[in-house]
Amino acid sequence: MTIKWYPGHMSKAHEKMAELVRRIDLIIEVLDARLPLSSSNHLLAELRRNKPWIKVMNKNDLADPRVTKAWVRHFEQQSGIRALPLSAKQHREVLQLPTLCLRLAPHRGKPGRPLRAMVVGIPNVGKSTLINTLAGKAMARVGDKPAITTCAQQIDLRNGIILSDTPGVLWPTMSDQGAAYRLATTGAIGANALDYTEVGLFAAEFMLLRYREQVFTRYEITTPPESAIALLEQIGRRLGCVVSGGQIDLHRAAEAFLRELRAGKLGRVSLEEPEETAVVPESSVTENVPEAEPQ
Numbered sequence: 001m002t003i004k005w006y007p008g009h010m011s012k013a014h015e016k017m018a019e020l021v022r023r024i025d026l027i028i029e030v031l032d033a034r035l036p037l038s039s040s041n042h043l044l045a046e047l048r049r050n051k052p053w054i055k056v057m058n059k060n061d062l063a064d065p066r067v068t069k070a071w072v073r074h075f076e077q078q079s080g081i082r083a084l085p086l087s088a089k090q091h092r093e094v095l096q097l098p099t100l101c102l103r104l105a106p107h108r109g110k111p112g113r114p115l116r117a118m119v120v121g122i123p124n125v126g127k128s129t130l131i132n133t134l135a136g137k138a139m140a141r142v143g144d145k146p147a148i149t150t151c152a153q154q155i156d157l158r159n160g161i162i163l164s165d166t167p168g169v170l171w172p173t174m175s176d177q178g179a180a181y182r183l184a185t186t187g188a189i190g191a192n193a194l195d196y197t198e199v200g201l202f203a204a205e206f207m208l209l210r211y212r213e214q215v216f217t218r219y220e221i222t223t224p225p226e227s228a229i230a231l232l233e234q235i236g237r238r239l240g241c242v243v244s245g246g247q248i249d250l251h252r253a254a255e256a257f258l259r260e261l262r263a264g265k266l267g268r269v270s271l272e273e274p275e276e277t278a279v280v281p282e283s284s285v286t287e288n289v290p291e292a293e294p295q
């Protein structure tokens with residue numbers, strides 16, 4: 001499978017972002033909690049200029065809590081980096097973000113010295129959703145009192161924090177084919193860039209390896225299939241993706257399966273783990289991971 005990507009205008013965007021980073025106090029990077037590595041862009045580390053960096057692990061409602069904890073621990077080993085798993089649609093969870101911002105830049109967030117933050121991330125990770133949840137009330141109030149927002153490029157959250165109003169869009173790094181398939185599994189890469197059947201087979205294989213019970217339960221599978229294709233056929237039969245003659249329409253089966261997986265119908269699933277925990281058997285990981293609750 002060739003995943004088409006259009007990096008033509010990327011360098012321009014990165015230049016602009018480097019410029020923006022200079023003027024802000026803190027970076028809010030939005031990641032997909034199900035694939036915190038593949039949904040990031042390594043360039044951000046270069047653009048960062050030592051600014052405090054919050055990795056918002058969004059869509060945490062869809063990610064495996066055990067794996068998310070391992071990622072938080074992994075990220076927070078790096079200096080100046082904090083990881084915050086949340087669901088951007090949940091106002092209460094999002095409220096943790098301004099608190100963390102103010103803690104990371106204690107010299108800011110005071111009258112006359114606002115904390116300036118920028119939201120960045122790859123397409124579809126939930127940047128707009130997060131900004132809307134953060135700004136919802138503030139935006140409404142800005143409408144009542146236009147003088148509050150002095151610059152059209154910014155959103156005054158009215159808690160000492162000013163956000164740049166357009167999120168910085170980065171492209172995923174896609175260091176290998178695996179990363180591309182994982183991005184495609186979550187739908188981060190658009191449908192025109194991929195072959196559904198191949199992505200469906202990749203996801204089926206992954207689920208067989210890592211979340212066997214969840215997939216068997218969802219599709220009431222009692223005879224374990226011997227291959228990803230056999231699993232996708234069984235799923236296709238369950239979901240009624242059958243063509244005349246009783247054959248399974250694998251393309252439709254893959255589409256339906258991916259739709260269910262993305263919607264969380266197979267339970268909470270993470271597609272990648274930090275390296276050091278990925279090689280450890282599951283049982284010992286659960287015992288060894290300390291409670292690293294988000295702030």
Ligand SMILES: Nc1nc2c(ncn2[C@@H]2O[C@H](COP(=O)(O)OP(=O)(O)O)[C@@H](O)[C@H]2O)c(=O)[nH]1
Nearest residue numbers: 058059060087088089123124125126127128129
């Ligand atoms: N399940 C879930 N879906 C989310 C969450 N945040 C955003 N989404 C969905 O992800 C999709 C992309 O969100 P959007 O804010 O447009 O992403 P952006 O491209 O980064 O601005 C939309 O369908 C959102 O409803 C979340 O925390 N959980």
Ligand SMILES: [Mg+2]
Nearest residue numbers: 127128129167
């Ligand atoms: Mg957006």
